[in-house]
Amino acid sequence: xxxxxxxxxxxxxxxxxxxxxxxxxxxxxxxxxxxxxxxxxxxxxxxxxxxxxxxxxxxxxxxxxxxxxxxxxxxxxxxxxxxxxxxxxxxxxxxxxxxxxxxxxxxxxxxxxxxxxxxxxxxxxxxxxxxxxxxxxxxxxxxxxxxxxxxxxxxxxxxxxxxxxxxxxxxxxxxxxxxxxxxxxxxxxxxxxxxxxxxxxxxxxxxxxxxxxxxxxxx
Ligand SMILES: *Cc1c(COP(=O)(O)O)cnc(C)c1O
Numbered sequence: 044x045x046x047x048x049x050x051x052x053x054x055x056x057x058x059x060x061x062x063x064x065x066x067x068x069x070x071x072x073x074x075x076x077x078x079x080x081x082x083x084x085x086x087x088x089x090x091x092x093x094x095x096x097x098x099x100x101x102x103x104x105x106x107x108x109x110x111x112x113x114x115x116x117x118x119x120x121x122x123x124x125x126x127x128x129x130x131x132x133x134x135x136x137x138x139x140x141x142x143x144x145x146x147x148x149x150x151x152x153x154x155x156x157x158x159x160x161x162x163x164x165x166x167x168x169x170x171x172x173x174x175x176x177x178x179x180x181x182x183x184x185x186x187x188x189x190x191x192x193x194x195x196x197x198x199x200x201x202x203x204x205x206x207x208x209x210x211x212x213x214x215x216x217x218x219x220x221x222x223x224x225x226x227x228x229x230x231x232x233x234x235x236x237x238x239x240x241x242x243x244x245x246x247x248x249x250x251x252x253x254x255x256x257x258x259x260x261x262x
Contacts, residue, residue, distance in 0.1 A: 046074060047081035049256050057250070058243065064108050064129075064232075066253030069260040072097055078256065079105065087129070087251050091117040098124055110194075110251055112166045115139045127152040129194045129232055129251075132166050134176055137188065144187035151187065154194040154232055155220075159212040161198045161205065170216060177223060192230030192248070193217050197238055206238050210245035217246075 044052075050065070057063060064087040067075045075086060079102060088094035089111025098107055098121075106126040113128060115135050122143035131137050131153040144151040158167035168176075182190060193216055197209040210233055217231045234242025234250035242250060253260065 046077045046256060050078060050081050050083055053252060053255065056240070056243075061243065061247060062230075062249045064110065064249060064251040065256050066110065066235075066251050067097070067257060068093065068111070068253065070253075070257045072100055074257055075101060075105075085126075087253070091120040094125070095120050108251075118143045122149070122151070123147050125151060127154065127191065129154040129249075130156045130166070132156040132168055134181065137181070137185070141185040141188050149187065150189050152189050152191045154192050154230060155190065156194045157213060157216055159195050159197075159209045159216075161200075167195060177220070182224075189227050190224050192228055192232065193220065194230075194232035194249075196235070197233065197242075203241065206241055207245075210242055210247075214245045 053063060062085060064085050065078050065083045066087040068089045075097065084104065085106045085108060087108045087110040088097065091113065094107055094109065107124060108127045108129050109121060109125055110129045112132065113130055113136060118139045128140055128151060137153065140151055140153060155173060156167040157170055157173060182188065193213060195209065195213045197206045200206065213233055214231065221228050230249050231247055232249040232251060233245065233247045236252050236255035239250040239252060
């Protein structure tokens with residue numbers, strides 16, 4: 044199957060209103076162009092340098108989503124054009140996004156990445172710390188940030204019960220936080236190549252799929 048065929052298959056499985064982020068990290072621009080020509084417009088990258096280099100040569104109506112851990116000092120590389128930072132995982136990072144977005148007179152969408160997986164190493168907010176950060180009123184002072192929802196990466200395991208537990212947790216966090224942000228808070232980003240059919244059962248509105256579209260990555 045080529046990229047277009049894989050995309051068509053995936054689109055057919057997504058309920059109305061669920062967005063597909065085509066995760067193109069480590070894949071060359073020619074393959075992204077192929078996906079674009081098939082009709083895909085949202086692409087996810089995990090490294091700011093790579094995203095900026097690709098954005099410079101690919102069509103301007105692509106919506107770029109940062110999905111990987113972002114260092115504060117690298118926000119400025121993507122601030123002029125990035126659509127969404129789906130990996131907003133610390134107060135320092137969020138403050139820097141506000142600062143850079145203001146500089147370019149833009150509003151940047153973010154997702155709060157929350158840690159629910161079993162592994163210690165996974166990035167993301169501890170939910171208790173996130174609650175107190177929100178309580179502090181930080182977002183009221185950040186007009187260049189729009190909080191669109193939450194994101195998580197489930198535990199890397201073949202045990203479906205654990206994956207379901209992770210998705211159930213993030214869904215309840217999404218429901219808990221939604222009233223605090225209002226209308227714009229409409230995005231629950233869960234589901235990757237291996238687990239997105241399960242994520243859809245838990246109300247995912249944004250799946251992030253790489254391997255199932257582009258094939259294996261070379262690191
Ligand atoms: C790489 C990555 C994906 C895509 O993973 P696949 O298994 O290739 O679909 C999704 N989300 C995040 C945060 C990633 O880093």
